[in-house]
Amino acid sequence: MTSSPPSHRAPTRVLLVEEDIEALAIIAGDLRQRGIQVALANGVSMACERAKTARVDVVIAASELAEAREGGLSLLDALAIELGQLPPVLLLVREGPGPLQGEAVVRGDLDALVARIHALAAPSNRGVESAPPSAIYSGSLAKVSLADVIETLWVDRKSGTIAVTTPLGAGDLRLQDGVVVDAVYLRFEGMKALVRMMGELDGRFLFTPETPAVLGRMSTPTKELLTAAADQLAQVGSLRAHLGELASRVLLAGDGGDLSELSPLARSVFARLRGPATLEEVLDDLSEPDAQILAALSELDSSGRMKRLAHEAQRVPIVATDQLHMMRALVSRAAAPGFEGPARIVFAGTPSRLAVFAHAALCLADAIPSIEPPPPVPIPHSIATVRLGDDVDLELVALPLVPAYAPLWSLALAGSAIVVRLDDAAGSALTEVCAAAELPVLDAQILVGALEEASVAQVASLVRAAIEATQRS
Secondary structure: OOOOOOOOOOOOEEEEEOOOHHHHHHHHHHHHHOOOEEEEEOOHHHHHHHHHHOOOOEEEEEHHHHOOEOOEOOHHHHHHHHHOOOOOEEEEEOOOOOOOOOEEEEOOOHHHHHHHHHHHHHHHHOOOOOOOOOOOEEEEOOOOOHHHHHHHHHHOOOOEEEEEEEOOEEEEEEEEOOEEEEEEEOOEEHHHHHHHHHOOOOOEEEEEEOOOOOOOOOOOOHHHHHHHHHHHHHHHHHHHHHHHHHHHOEEEEOOOOOHHHOOHHHHHHHHHOOOOEEHHHHHHHOOOOHHHHHHHHHHHHHOOOEEEEOOOOOOEOOOOHHHHHHHHHHHHHHOOOOOOOOEEEEEEEOHHHHHHHHHHHOOEOOEEEOOOOOOOOOOOEEEEEEEOOOOOEEEEEEEEOOHHHHHHHHHHHOOOOEEEEOOOOOHHHHHHHHHHOOOOEEEHHHHHOOOOOOOHHHHHHHHHHHHHHHOOO
16 A cells, blocks of 8 residues: 655744835744745835735734825735735734734734634635746836835845846846945946846836846945935936926036036046036936936036037928928039939038037938947037928038148038038138038028027028028139
8 A cells, every 4th residue: 555645834934024125034034934935015105016926825914004094005905906815914012902904913923823824714725736836026117116126125135136137228226135346237247237226116126036146246234325315316317307408408517617617536537527418318428326416516607617508309400391492403503513322411520619510400300310430539520410391402511620630621522512611720721621522611600690500500600601602602
């Protein structure tokens, strides 16, 4: 006679919900010493997410969470909606009778709590069951904040990786015994990556335990780290509100002034803004914390050292629709004989002024940016091609007036219709090169008066006047 194989009961698994993170850790530790598996949640949203992804025999929660709150459901109502059927519930009370919903157990009475857990879980533990479900934990950042996820895994002393996916991209947080030891998000690392991920409300997270160890770049205790990150997020929100419309504008460093009176970071931001950039581009390009960069931008703005440029979404046509046919005819006649491609107009000036002009030119209607990015050195380069319809195009070319690169200027002039000078930089050298190329040079001030190159409307007028001038030259 053979004996039947012994049955294996799945260990009892509870979901412990408590907003007091220290109390959560103490109760979880006591229950685990009694052989009970514990999943943790520090709020209603996290409890719903955890209950959906793991088998739960009993829910243990602070009695305060059983009460409906302003603007939200009670824990029990939320669980019933998410799961369809509410598991057995034990509510932890400090003293006296418990709430109307759920069975009450006095806090600190561990023996009574464990006895009630086993009694309530017994029906679901009958018979042979498989091993407990995977410890992988996932959820939506719209429902559970990343800070809550990290805090709960810290209490649980978990090691593994939290993978975060948002509309902007992906990131990873590595934990060792609950301590955050590394963070990467997009191209950011360390604290900046952590703060960026904690600020994301649209996306998902997935915790995978026992992933390969990494060389940790972070050593701050988790509780201090989360507090510091939350403080930075609050500062970022406050500073963004203070900067107001700067967040939607393209920025450029202003001229003049003594930079020595600025903070070191403000000088770094000023250097980045030598070329047009949005606020988001500045935040992404510098490694310092976003809150510090925003404070530096505020410092520059308060000292009058930032210009606001038009955004590329603000498109301005070169001419009105009823004059477009005439403009196409003029551009067609401006094309240099013997040269392939569109008609070309060269705009010459200092590199800083050309950078602003180029940004405004890209805001012209039907302007297509050059496929090649602006070169890192001040040499001639294409800014954009303006499509005028009927296979008629106009190429706008930048000629930075830096004498050291004067031998390259003739390459930009060949095949061009006219040169428009934005300022007096390297005046004689430009005149000589244009004379050798038999190319007319006109001053922008003569064509349109005082030019504000940051104005898309004025740039449109200048381009239009330059095209018309090609027929008089």
